[in-house]
Amino acid sequence: xxxxxxxxxxxxxxxxxxxxxxxxxxxxxxxxxxxxxxxxxxxxxxxxxxxxxxxxxxxxxxxxxxxxxxxxxxxxxxxxxxxxxxxxxxxxxxxxxxxxxxxxxxxxxxxxxxxxxxxxxxxxxxxxxxxxxxxxxxxxxxxxxxxxxxxxxxxx
Numbered sequence: 001x002x003x004x005x006x007x008x009x010x011x012x013x014x015x016x017x018x019x020x021x022x023x024x025x026x027x028x029x030x031x032x033x034x035x036x037x038x039x040x041x042x043x044x045x046x047x048x049x050x051x052x053x054x055x056x057x058x059x060x061x062x063x064x065x066x067x068x069x070x071x072x073x074x075x076x077x078x079x080x081x082x083x084x085x086x087x088x089x090x091x092x093x094x095x096x097x098x099x100x101x102x103x104x105x106x107x108x109x110x111x112x113x114x115x116x117x118x119x120x121x122x123x124x125x126x127x128x129x130x131x132x133x134x135x136x137x138x139x140x141x142x143x144x145x146x147x148x149x150x151x152x153x154x155x156x
Contacts, residue, residue: 028056028057028152028155029052029056029057029058029078029079029148029151029152030057030058030060030075030076030077030078030079031048031057031058031059031060031077031078031079031080031081031148032060032062032068032071032072032077032079032080032081032098033045033059033060033061033062033080033081034062034063034067034068034080034081034082034083034094035061035063035081035082035083035110035112036063036083036085036112036113037083037112037113038061038063040112040113040138041061041063041112042061043141044081044141044144044145045059045061047141047145048145048148051145051149052148052149052152057152060075060077065094065097068094068097068098069097069101072097072098072101072102072105073101077098077102077105078105078106078151079105079106079107079108079148079151080098080105080106080107080108081107081108081110081144081148082094082095082098082107082108082109082110082131083109083110083111083112083113084109084111084122084125084126084131085111085113085116093125093126093129095107095109095126095129095130095131096129096130098130099129099130106132106133106147106151107130107131107132107133108131108132108133108134108135108144108147108148109126109131109133109134109135110135110138110140110144111135111136111137111138112138113138114137114138114139117136117137118136118137122134122136123136133147
């Protein structure tokens with residue numbers, strides 16, 4: 001399991017894996033998970049820890065657009081896992097907000113609730129907003145992890 005630390009400066013819960021005591025410059029990957037379902041985000045973080053044990057990574061959990069904006073302005077994010085249905089800030093999609101602030105960040109749009117299925121046109125909308133990948137169900141968690149491992153391995 002990763003260690004949880006609270007960053008008072010930006011108010012985010014941060015989970016570090018293989019990173020404790022290391023300098024930020026030694027970090028290989030910083031991942032932001034934006035979702036309404038805290039259990040799914042925690043599960044995804046734990047699965048990433050088990051799958052990427054040789055890599056130094058930090059996982060940030062955000063549950064609102066305000067937390068996303070704070071994190072992308074204060075930290076160097078490499079990868080974002082975003083639930084497209086999170087309430088949007090000022091009418092903009094969370095994917096578009098991340099891509100506007102950090103154009104080089106890879107974004108995986110993941111529907112994290114079986115009760116809120118991917119609606120028609122969602123995939124196209126997510127890709128237009130800047131998502132690199134789109135996953136229609138939380139059951140695709142293995143595919144999400146494989147994409148992140150690919151990005152870590154090939155430093156993309």
